Amino acid sequence: MGEVRGYMISTTADFLRKTAAARGLADPSDQLSPPLRSALGNVLAVGWYPVAHIAELNRLIASYLGGNDEGRARTELTSCGRFMANEATNTFMRLLMKVLTPGLFAKKLPDLWRRDCTHGKLELQVDDRSLTLNLSDMDGHDHIGAVMPGYVGFALERMGRVVQDVTLEGWSLAKPDASGAKIKFTWKA
Numbered sequence: 001m002g003e004v005r006g007y008m009i010s011t012t013a014d015f016l017r018k019t020a021a022a023r024g025l026a027d028p029s030d031q032l033s034p035p036l037r038s039a040l041g042n043v044l045a046v047g048w049y050p051v052a053h054i055a056e057l058n059r060l061i062a063s064y065l066g067g068n069d070e071g072r073a074r075t076e077l078t079s080c081g082r083f084m085a086n087e088a089t090n091t092f093m094r095l096l097m098k099v100l101t102p103g104l105f106a107k108k109l110p111d112l113w114r115r116d117c118t119h120g121k122l123e124l125q126v127d128d129r130s131l132t133l134n135l136s137d138m139d140g141h142d143h144i145g146a147v148m149p150g151y152v153g154f155a156l157e158r159m160g161r162v163v164q165d166v167t168l169e170g171w172s173l174a175k176p177d178a179s180g181a182k183i184k185f186t187w188k189a
Helices: 006-021 034-040 049-066 070-088 093-098 102-116 144-158
Strands: 003-004 048-050 120-126 131-137 161-169 184-186
Touching: 003 006, 003 049, 003 102, 006 034, 006 048, 006 049, 006 070, 034 049, 048 049, 049 070, 070 120, 070 144, 093 144, 102 120, 102 131, 102 144, 131 144, 144 161, 144 184
Parallel strands: none
Antiparallel strands: 003 048, 120 131, 131 184, 161 184
């Protein structure tokens, strides 16, 4: 199994804690494994950490915030993706996103993924009104298929696109592994 950058771990944990607190729920940190709790104590944004850590956080989002209800879990995981994208885009990136096109974004996203993840593959197709993202080789990266619509949707909106529809195939609570997941975004022309 691969590794992910620390900012992905810390941002996902922040989303989990902040969302639980905003809803008056107990801090779910005591439900985390000792290795993950230890890593969160001194996570480095550009350090490398096991995919198992982010998968564990995503599973907790699905169960604790989503109540193991597939629709609610997907909503929470997608919200986490938006939160991550917002946190990941600094002032310079926000300006850059305004001049990017979906076509250029589609060319760069696989490189950005490889910069932050040591495994998994993204393939994208784009036309004038849609972007389709196919995920493969994602063994163990639980629920990333439901996180990506938030992350990519946020980016498309920063590019000035009004996303009208997002479809997600190949992900479910019963099949959290993202290998084979397909996400299609459609926006106004």
